Amino acid sequence: MQIEASIKTAAVAGAWASFGLVPFEGWMAQHPIDSALAHNLLWLSAALMFFILPAYFFVFGRGSEPFGRTWFIDPAERARYAVIAKRMFAWFISAGIVGSLWSWALSLVIK
Known part of the structure; x- marks a missing residue:
């Protein structure tokens, strides 16, 4: 199956970034790591x-x-x-909206 970048896949990629990075940042804040390399x-992973x-x-496209x-x-x-700029x-x-809502929801749950 060939992956084709579109506006819909770009919006899903933005939501995916927010769903993953917002809780990861909170997890990293709760679990400090002594090693800078680790x-x-x-963070790189x-x-x-x-x-x-x-x-x-999903945003730029392989082609x-x-x-x-x-x-x-x-x-x-x-x-x-213009096509890439729209994506x-x-x-x-998408990342901004989902990230804002996800941060708000997590702030209610985790105190």
């Missing part, structure tokens, strides 16, 4: 799982090619840029 490796890989596959230096002159590249906007709004 702390950084845990959480960032990979909840932020970097979903953004790569996205790099833009040229003069992308703003070429109408075809501007159109590709990034959907990701950002």
Whole structure:
């Protein structure tokens, strides 16, 4: 099955980032780790799982090619840029809304 990036998958990736990183940050605050290396490796693994890989596959898309230096002159590249910008906007709004609601819900449960 080929993964295709779209506005819906970008919104789901934003929600996934919020669902994963908000409780992870709270967990890290409750369980301090003495080793800086272990702390950084845990954050790297959480960032990979909840932020970097979903953004790569579901927001930018695997088939996205790099833009040229003069992308703003070429109408075809501007159109590709607009598609990716819309997905990034959907990701950002979804992450913000879900993150706000999830933080509020967790603050009611965990005191």
